[in-house]
Amino acid sequence: MKLVALATLVAAFGSSVLAASGGSTQGLQSTECVAAGDASKNLYATKSEVKYAKLFTIEYHDSYKVVNDLAANGTYVLYQCGSERPSVKNADAYIPIPVKSVAAWSTSAAAFIEALGVQDHVQNLGTSPSITSACLQELLAEVIKPFDEGNSTSVDVQEQNNTVVFNMPGGEDANATNTAFSSEYLETSALGRSEWIKFFGAFFNAEERANKLFDEISSNYECFTHKANSEFNKLRPVVAWTSYAAPSSFNNNTAYWQISVAGYKYDLVRDAGARMLNTTSRTQSTMFSSAAAFLDALEDVDIVIDESFVSYTYSELLKNYGISGSNKAKYPWAAAGRVFRPDRIQSTAGGLDWFESPVVFADALLQDVIGVAHPKFAKSAYSPIWFRNLSKDEPVAVVTASNCTDMYAARKDPAATCSSIDFQSANPTDSAYSGVDVSQTQDLIYDISKSEIISGAAALRAAVVATLGGAGAALAALYVL
Missing domain, CATH: 3.40.50.1980 (Nitrogenase molybdenum iron protein domain)
Incomplete structure (x- = not known):
């Protein structure tokens, strides 16, 4: 990395x-x-x-x-x-x-x-x-x-x-x-x-x-929502939030794969002018016991946001997901290399800002999701705050105390002012999402009733807490959403 x-x-x-x-x-x-x-x-x-x-x-x-x-x-x-x-x-x-x-x-x-x-x-x-x-x-x-x-x-x-x-x-x-x-x-x-x-x-x-x-955050968020849904009312790529857990003593040495359907992620994807991969699960996450069942759900997905509790390369992700050169073309997100991780900003010890600033600043988070779903949404160049394209080996930014200019100043909202951004529609014929049905604007629903599903998320929560100790409870809670 x-x-x-x-x-x-x-x-x-x-x-x-x-x-x-x-x-x-x-x-x-x-x-x-x-x-x-x-x-x-x-x-x-x-x-x-x-x-x-x-x-x-x-x-x-x-x-x-x-x-x-x-x-x-x-x-x-x-x-x-x-x-x-x-x-x-x-x-x-x-x-x-x-x-x-x-x-x-x-x-x-x-x-x-x-x-x-x-x-x-x-x-x-x-x-x-x-x-x-x-x-x-x-x-x-x-x-x-x-x-x-x-x-x-x-x-x-x-x-x-x-x-x-x-x-x-x-x-x-x-x-x-x-x-x-x-x-x-x-x-x-x-x-x-x-x-x-x-x-x-x-x-x-x-x-x-x-x-x-x-008031500033919500007003900016609503502006982003309005602009994104006005410009991208036809071209709506499908986004899946996913993760992989390797076999360990914390999960009975049994790997599992997960698709998150947390409510706030629905908000972000829809408000960004995209579609969410939905499952018929009533919980906030659907856990699969085999890579085959997991990949079946991802067959028509355009963008994957990987939240695995590891830091790894694109080739390692493909291996963990069960994708090889022979079947890579079957999955639009893998074939086009549209795999993102929200780990761009880190501490020296590998802590992620993903669990800090985005929780406070919803407008900046929505801006970033728009950038993932529609990379050319702004006429001026846009660099994501938290997301990096794993397939392109984009770098992470390590934050240290030397980056502080006033340790008692209020933390600033990293979002741009929405009204100052000149949005532009992406032309479907020029888009990377050539396989998207541009007439479909609803979520992609995947029926998990016949899939290999693991009930509940207790195993994942237990694994994170056991790894990080009691202080990891907050991270565990976030990772199962």
């Missing part, structure tokens, strides 16, 4: 969309603790309204908020510091706000915190080698302490020394009294995942920042 230094992508990790930095109160409200006599006043004039996300809610009261993670069945009471702690039925944690010391186990939580520009409050981070943010890497080198993941006693102390610990369900120390679980990875829409910026913003009284950033 070729490696290159970060060039044009540096700006995506060091600039500030809000000009907020450590210590700045711009875009924050009720930044000071209150006296007991002031607690009855309405302290939260700016509120966040949840529009797209289905898995969290925020209820506002005069001096406290009730935040619910509906997927984790968690209720978190956020009360203004200095005020009397309210009593809320079935509360899982009472957390004084604005939070002053924060820990996060998942890389996506860290990305949301940095997007808000409040990383100056972070004391501890988990899975730190996987973090790709240049400025969080610099903070880890100078200020933030990684969790001592090899010592559970030490971890307990680190957690209790924070006002709040952000985690994903199934992660470390689920019994901590200051833990707030977040389930952004379970949202069924791309914008729903991004809207969790409001969930995190509530803990910092950063509703103004969260609302402003999400």
Whole structure:
């Protein structure tokens, strides 16, 4: 695999969309603790309204908020510091706000915190080698302490020394009294995942920042959707999200192949002016016990996005998928070399930004999927942010702390401004997708009822957790979607 230094992508990790930095109160409200006599006043004039996300809610009261993670069945009471702690039925944690010391186990939580520009409050981070943010890497080198993941006693102390610990369900120390679980990875829409910026913003009284950033993301996303579906209303290549798991002790030494049909991927593919390979499975992923059954489902696919939990070459992928020179022409995506992996941006340790920035910035993610589905969508040259063409051995960009210009600046949305892009329709006669039925705009449905299917995704989740340890629970959850 070729490696290159970060060039044009540096700006995506060091600039500030809000000009907020450590210590700045711009875009924050009720930044000071209150006296007991002031607690009855309405302290939260700016509120966040949840529009797209289905898995969290925020209820506002005069001096406290009730935040619910509906997927984790968690209720978190956020009360203004200095005020009397309210009593809320079935509360899982009472957390004084604005939070002053924060820990996060998942890389996506860290990305949301940095997007808000409040990383100056972070004391501890988990899975730190996987973090790709240049400025969080610099903070880890100078200020933030990684969790001592090899010592559970030490971890307990680190957690209790924070006002709040952000985690994903199934992660470390689920019994901590200051833990707030977040389930952004379970949202069924791309914008729903991004809207969790409001969930995190509530803990910092950063509703103004969260609302402003999400409004910009959603507006840009909708512009991309409108343009893509206007320009590509006929030419809609079929996209499949796939992965391969090699035989190991974690899966009874039995390989399996997977097609993901997660809801947010449907959104992205359709909104990009393409079609999704669908299966009749009611789960978010369909797992095949043989390469033959798996390949049968991919026979009419134009583009493959491989999310295998390995890093390998194109020839290795073809071998793992069961494709040789004799049958390669049977599969449009293999014959044309349209195989992509979302691993372009990595940390030195091989951590993928795929589990950080795209969760926050749905507009940038949609822009990238448009670039995969319609490579010549813009009249000017377009370089993908996260996807690289594996068949062309495109390089990865390794991010290091040296790429950071201001470690307390808010993480910038890497998306281009949609309104500034001059879209152009691809002519079917000139297109690489010569085998596409240009009259068909619906998803390609593959009937799995007679295929060799493995029920459930527990084996994959167990394999990732066993490989990475408890801190890998968040990654495992993402990989089975």
